[in-house]
Amino acid sequence: MRPLSYSGYRFPPEIIQHAIWLYLRFTLSFRDVEELLAERGIDVSHETIRRWVVVFGPMIDMKLLALYAGEVLEKRPGSPIIFEVKCSQGLVEWIEQKGGTPVMWKAGHSLIKAKMRETGAPLGGEMSGHMFFADEFPGYDDALYGAGRLLRLLAASETPLSARVRSLPQSKYVATPELRLDCADAAKFGIVDSVREYYRARYPVIDIDGVRVQFGDGWALVRASNTQPVLVLRFEAKSQARLQEITRDVYDVLARFPEVTIPALST
DSSP states (O other): OOOEEETTEEEOHHHHHHHHHHHHHHHOOHHHHHHHHHHTTOOOOHHHHHHHHSOOOOOOTTHHHHHHHHHHHHHSTTOEEEEETTSOHHHHHHHHHTTOEEEEEOSSHHHHHHHHHHHTOSEEEOTTSOEEEOSSSOSSOOHHHHHHHHHHHHHTOSOOHHHHHHTSGGGGOEEOOOEEEEBOTTTHHHHHHHHHHHHHTTSOEEOSSSEEEEOSSEEEEEEEOSSSSEEEEEEEESSHHHHHHHHHHHHHHHTTOTTBOOOOOOO
C-alpha cells in the first residue's frame, strides 16, 4: 500500500491499514467483514476478526491518552505528556509509572498545543477526547490518525482493549463528569480565588487553572468558565463514599456565595 498524503503529511501504510479496520468495525457486521475478505481470497477466522472488532468500548477520562502515552514513552522515555487540569490522578500515576513526566496544564486545545511546543512534548490531550500527536505526526488532533495509532497499538499484542483499560490506574478511581454550576459572571473569578485561599490553608492545591484541591485520596476542581457564567467542577476519589464526601465538602464551601446555584447532592 502506498502512503496517503493529507494536509501535507504522508501517513505510513500501516496506519492506513489499521484505519481501514476501524472503518469496518463501525460500518459492517461480522458476516459482512468475512464476506468482504472472502471475495478477495482471504480466509480469516471469526476469532481473528474478533481480535480487531470486539475490543472497542467506552473510552472516558483520558484512558485513551494513557494508552497512547504508554506506547510513546517506550520509544521516548522521560518525555513530558501534557494533559488538562480536569484529568484523572490515575493518569499522573500511569505516566510516572511508564517513565514519563506528567505535565498538568490549563484547559483548552490551543493552550495544550502551545504547552506541547514549549516543552517539546510528543503527546497531549484533553478530557474531551482530543489527542495531539507530535510523535510521528505534526502535533495536532486528527481522528483518523488517532484511530490508526490505537489499532497499531492493539495489533502489537493479543491483549484486548478492555483488559488494557482495566489495568490502568484510572480504573481504580471513581469520578464525576464535568459539572457546570450557574454563577454570576461578575463574581465567578473572585469566588474561585476565595475557594483557593480557603483550601490552601488546609490541603495542597494546584492553581494553574482555577483550583484543584488534592485531598490525598481524591481531588476536587473548581474553575471559572472563560466563556459562560458558570463554575466548572469535577471530583475524583478512590471510592464512591469518599467521592460523595469530597463533593459535599466543596458544595458546602460554595454555598457561602449566593451567586452560585448549588445542585442537590444525592445521598
